[in-house]
Amino acid sequence: MARRALVPVALCLLLVLAGCSAPGSLSMDRLDGDADLAAHASVNASDVAAHPDGADARLLRDALRNGSATMDARAPPLRVTRPLDYRGAYYALSWNATGERDASALEIEVDRDVANATGPRVAYDDLPAPDRRALADPLSHLARVDDRDAALGASVVYAPDELNASLLAATPTTVVAYRNASYRVRASARTVDVTTYRYRTTLLANDTAAFADGLRERYRFTLRNLTDDERAVVEDAIDGGYYAEDTDDDAFRSLRERFRRHDPVRGDEYGGDWLVRYRGDAYWATLRDGGFDA
Numbered sequence: 001m002a003r004r005a006l007v008p009v010a011l012c013l014l015l016v017l018a019g020c021s022a023p024g025s026l027s028m029d030r031l032d033g034d035a036d037l038a039a040h041a042s043v044n045a046s047d048v049a050a051h052p053d054g055a056d057a058r059l060l061r062d063a064l065r066n067g068s069a070t071m072d073a074r075a076p077p078l079r080v081t082r083p084l085d086y087r088g089a090y091y092a093l094s095w096n097a098t099g100e101r102d103a104s105a106l107e108i109e110v111d112r113d114v115a116n117a118t119g120p121r122v123a124y125d126d127l128p129a130p131d132r133r134a135l136a137d138p139l140s141h142l143a144r145v146d147d148r149d150a151a152l153g154a155s156v157v158y159a160p161d162e163l164n165a166s167l168l169a170a171t172p173t174t175v176v177a178y179r180n181a182s183y184r185v186r187a188s189a190r191t192v193d194v195t196t197y198r199y200r201t202t203l204l205a206n207d208t209a210a211f212a213d214g215l216r217e218r219y220r221f222t223l224r225n226l227t228d229d230e231r232a233v234v235e236d237a238i239d240g241g242y243y244a245e246d247t248d249d250d251a252f253r254s255l256r257e258r259f260r261r262h263d264p265v266r267g268d269e270y271g272g273d274w275l276v277r278y279r280g281d282a283y284w285a286t287l288r289d290g291g292f293d294a
Contacts, residue, residue, distance in 0.1 A: 022101035022250050023291035024244035028276065037275070038085065040284040041215055041265055045086040048078065058133070062085075063199040064091060072103060072157050072194045081209070082266065083204055087247040090211040092199040103157050103194040105231035109186045110138045117184040119173035123192040127176070130162035139178045146265055157194050159280035215275060221262045222277040223255075231257050234278060237285070247292055249292065258286050 031037045047065060056077050062069035064086050071077055076095055124132060124139065131155040134156040142150055163169050168187040176183050189276035205211035206248045223234060229251035244252040264272030268288030276283045 012179075022243035022245055023247055024249070024256065024287075024289040025241060026233065026252070026255065026285065027241040028237040028278070028285045028289050030238065031282040031284055033279055034208050036214060037212045037282070037284070038208045040273070041274065042083040042085045042090055042211070043080065043151050045084045048080055048084070049137070052246070053132060054136035054140070055133050057139065059199060060093075063201050068198060068200045070087050070098070070196055070198050072196050074105075074155060074157070074192060074194055076197055078199065079285065084201070088148040088208065089206050090204045090208075092204055093201055095197050095199045097195045097197050100193060101196070102191055104160065104189060105157050105192045105194075106134065106154050106166070106187045106189055108134060108154045108156060108168065109151060110135065110142060110153070110183050111185055112142065112148055112181065114175050114182045114184045117173055117175050118137075119174040119175060120167070121177065122167065124176055124178040126164045126201075128162075128167055131156060131168045134168065135176065135178075139176070139183060143179045143181065143184065155192065157192070158189075163189065178229070180233070212218065216282075219263055219265050219275040220277060220282070221274075223258065227251070227254075238278075238283070244289075244292065250252045253292070256287065256289050256292065259285070274275060 029040070045060060046052075048060055051057065052292075055071065059069050059071045059077060064084070066182060078093070078095070080093050084093055124135065134154065137253070138152040138154055141152055149197065158166060158169070168174055169189050169231055172186060174186070174187070176185050206215055226234065233242050233251050242252070243244045259274055262274060264274050264287075266273055267287075271286070271288035274285045274287065276285045
């Protein structure tokens with residue numbers, strides 16, 4: 001089957017976040033039971049891939065159903081580090097490279113500028129199956145953005161028989177109708193180096209209650225014996241978020257040290273997510289402190 005190797009996006013997404021320039025921040029969302037905790041700590045398997053017909057989605061389904069699956073690609077096609085919620089059970093996803101080889105690939109560019117496009121016009125559903133899988137993610141992305149000049153590129157690995165059957169490979173430019181819009185697809189074949197990635201799934205919990213219990217047992221700690229200044233930071237964090245405006249914020253610094261003495265549910269040197277009890281309630285706390293020691 002056609003396998004997506006990478007999708008370099010030709011879109012610029014501008015994120016304007018309140019307080020993003022602050023060297024540190026803390027937000028705390030109160031958790032309402034097992035389901036709320038599980039939703040914060042995991043990602044639904046159906047939301048991982050952009051398009052249910054895409055190669056990524058097929059890879060993930062095979063790994064979840066069979067315990068493992070492989071894909072030839074130029075980079076890891078899925079980089080999911082959060083537990084996966086799949087049909088009410090929870091799984092960890094891991095992957096490793098098992099080999100390299102030469103393969104045929106289509107270099108594809110997709111955009112909406114079809115006014116002067118030449119070449120055959122075809123509905124997405126009428127394309128050969130490998131071409132549908134190759135275009136599923138780019139077209140799905142473009143269909144969700146408002147920019148009429150948006151474009152996406154992809155390098156897609158094809159098996160030899162798939163390349164022979166490909167309409168995209170046979171024509172330099174194809175106009176594809178998808179979700180009541182038209183897209184120009186330009187494709188060219190070349191030989192590329194690909195890696196075989198093996199993905200494995202490991203069952204973490206059979207249901208939401210067991211998953212939430214495991215999180216509490218491993219990660220939860222209690223914020224207690226706070227100073228008045230520390231308590232004010234926490235109350236602001238609960239009430240919409242707290243931002244440390246400079247690195248002289250001693251109350252934020254001391255709270256930061258409290259958090260860092262415990263394992264985050266997920267995190268790195270720039271911050272993370274912790275499971276916290278405060279005054280009898282459970283909270284999902286997100287700490288960002290990447291600029292605090294700069």
